[in-house]
Amino acid sequence: MSRLFTPIRIGSVEIRNRVWVAPMCQYSCEEQDGVPGDWHREHLTSFARGGAGLVITEAAAVSPEGRISPQDAGIWNDAQADAWAPITERIRVHGAVPGIQLAHAGRKASNYRPWAPERGTVPVSEGGWQMLGPTDEAFEGFDAPRAMTGSEVEQVVADFAAAASRAVAAGFAVLELHAAHGYLLHQFLSPLSNTRSDQWGERTLLLQRVTEAVRAAAPEAGLMVRFSASDWIDGGVTPEMTAEFARVASAAGADFFDISSGGLDARQKIATGPGYQLPFARAVREQADVPVAAVGLITDPAQAEQVLAHGDADAVLIGRELLRNPHWPLFAEAELDGAPDGSVGSGSVWPAQYTRGRRVS
Template sequence: MQLLEPWTLGGLTLRNRIGVSPMCQYSASDGLPNDWHRVHLGSRAVGGAGVVFAEATAVSPEGRITPADTGLWNEAQRRAWQPIAAFIAAHGALPAIQLAHAGRKAACAVPWHGGQPLPRAQGGWTPLAPSALSQQADGPVPQALDRAGIVRVIDAFRAAAQRAAQAGFGLIEIHAAHGYLLHEFLSPLANQREDDYGGVLANRARLLREVVGAVREVWPVPRPLAVRVSATDWVPGGWDIDECVALAGWLKADGVDLIDCSSGGLVAHARVPAQPGFQVPFAARIRREAGIATAAVGLITGAQQAQAVLAAGAADLVLLGREHLRDPYFTRRAAAELAVPLVAPEPYQRAW
């Protein structure tokens, strides 16, 4: 596999195997993306990436991490996303969106204002979770979802997926990582339910699989569908790679095309051995044992490093987050480094 060769996922062909990872901008008002999002995401499409993911986008107001998150729970938000998706597609990249529910990590201040839980007087709300367990010892206790609440979550993902299709996105990713709601259901550290959504792995995976089924109702094959997972909690007794491999096999049968392999985020005290490419082995094992395409992400910063991941057969797609914040034109720099011709947009061709 070559970094800059086309790749077909579901019914769509990406122009290369480089993706812009979804990265929260915390710059929306009432869930509405704005000029910041259009320029931020559009410049990465002009920069040559094969797929450009919009940030974690809440499927309901209570599913936001912060009051400044983007959303897709109403028609105004759908209309605001539409020109952004169109611009990304017009410049050769696949417009993608990550649909999310923050669970017990909801109702926080934006990171540059401390990221702490917001009281109601400052715009906060009661977070939702599988069980009434706070993420931190001194954190707010979330409200455990009852059956009716679970149905509302599933319905919200379905409705958001339908709006994503209408807005012109070509790829949906369901966020089931980083300690947010669907990951909370997966992990025994956050899920202590005694009903059909807790206990054994099949029960803990039930909500995610029901969400996938609901999304597939309005996002039919061959439209590509991805799921981001945390392959491990990095905590003994927590969610781990063995369970994640089993889950990936089930998700493949449910109609998922791609597993985006991240890790951590569930508990604050986890010790994450962050170093270049530290999550690539998860993508490699899931790809090999579950027989599903994977995306590698996490401290991948260079063209040669990304090419080595693909050459080793560890993943089918390489997603870069912070490196794309530093350099919207990473893909053009990678093409020059790997001596692969890459046509520039006409207004930029005099520079190439």
Template sequence: MSRLFTPITLRGTTLPNRVWVSPMCQYSCDPVAAPGVPNDWHLVHLGGLAVGGAGLVLTEAAAVLPEGRISPYDAGLWNDEQARAWARVVDFVHGQGAAAGVQLAHAGRKASTHRPWDERSGTVPAAEGGWETVGPSALPHGDLAVPRELDAEGIAAVVRAFAEAARRADAAGFDVVELHAAHGYLLHQFLSPLSNQRTDAHGGSFENRVRLLLEVLDAVRAVWPADKPVLVRISTSDWVEGGWDVEQSIALARELAAHGADLVDASSGGNDPRQEIPVGPGYQVPNAGRVRREAGVPVAAVGLILEPAQAEQVLVSGEADAVLLARPLLADPRWPQRAAVALHAAREVPWPAQYARATRDPVPLARPFPRPGVDGAS
């Protein structure tokens, strides 16, 4: 049996397979009429990925506070209107046999930016709907605005906001929450000595720099049902000398497990424009494998995992317990179903009755998988 299409149980929640949808920001909320509220785009986008056979469908980063959005167009979970809108998406995902997860996030000093396709850089000015950003220290990221350093009250407010968002996620019916502590956003900013130059209890030593993430995890775990898992996405390396690295990630993973995290989602980068990332197929998998082996915790791998055989080997070799896909799923939402055919596990990923006729036509299932830089995948 294919390892990729074997169920996995975390706490009391069983996920039907190990092909998971990586969080992908869509920048598609209405920033004026319905700030942070997911809409039909999110329903169709995430619902289509559930129809395609993914075992866990994770939402894009949902901001826990308005000022925690990456852009004015980002989704959120800081109020009940947003929770009700997410519940509609969750219900549809569940109806396709997939589990639904939400990534809770705060962008920190990388907030209030333009959408990627707007072809504008820098911080969105207040006159255009932007806001003051915050961070662990008054250090900007690249050409973005200098953030306001969070004081003790501000830090406590962030912790409370994550917990309240988790409460709403449970009310909306989500099976999984993931804390976003990667890619240079607020929780990662506190972890890395490149962005955290505080001299109080939240800065300096490793123990102090990981404190905020553990406080957030404790607060979320206290309100999140005991039978539902909490995932934590981390960047295993800043790819900058003197920054956050895989050795610190291993130590952090042990702490996360001790505080109730159930799986580490191992990504990398995003915190410093000087990063030099050795991008290539599966380039983040070795760090994921080290975290899994040396910390002894379940791990998911992500990053240029494109082919079914490649994904299968990541799991069979013991480098990870699950894989997360992003751009390959954008290029082909049916990737899980076609991968199951390629790995002789087609019965493990049933097609919806409405689409079953496609399984009787060999042409769609025989189509090559997306190639990076050729078929829209990367």
């Protein structure tokens, strides 16, 4: 059996394979109430039916002001949790583990969604709101945030904990803290955006406090943290810093780490290519001695298998390739482990109804 289709655990949660669905924002809560609907159910359950081991939702905001756009999904109230519950059940029925990404956008909140004709910050008159950040420095192209008071930072910790409790009640077995891509926890971690002079100027403190609070609120859940391991700009976050962030979060209760990069500063110069973020994942894995998942232009089954064989990561997160083909894990399993006659073993991710399509020759 290929490494890609061997089981693995996040904490005490067992996952059937190492092909995981990366969080991908859908900006599709049309009522602007954060309640997931038909689109979210069909979108997410297609990946579970398609053979993924872990299906992580898009960023779910822990408070209304934590949304990236007015159409973002949320987990800040019970109505949202109730709407997530049947989605998590359908993911489980198809054999996958449901996960949710808990997020706060900070100074990158209140944006128009990507396909809107407008760009930048949504004004209050159109359903936008005042963003919050570590300081009042704006992300290029957006309105300036208001620097958070100490009590507002404390409220963020409480919001993450409350969201974690709701997520578990809704059936999510894995929680991921979004500390990447220039959103609030990343803003506090990076020296480019956190120049505070109070206690929250200790850049890992908010990460530590949020991780501890979420672990206390959801003691049985698998707990992941997504980091941007590089800001791709001088003076920003580096892989060495990220390894230290992982050590802090691990000590606070995190089980697994999702290693991405970028998103904090519009001046970033990212050198992309197949597997371009693998060196970051490997660096954090080796320096912090923690399990990690790799992400970023992983599109081919053999390539994904080599990520694990070479020790770059313990699992792979697939994003855009799954948008193109939600059944990519089935294709990968057939290519890596398939018998010429299409027969399947008891551990196959193929639904019985689809096995006639597994023949590889």
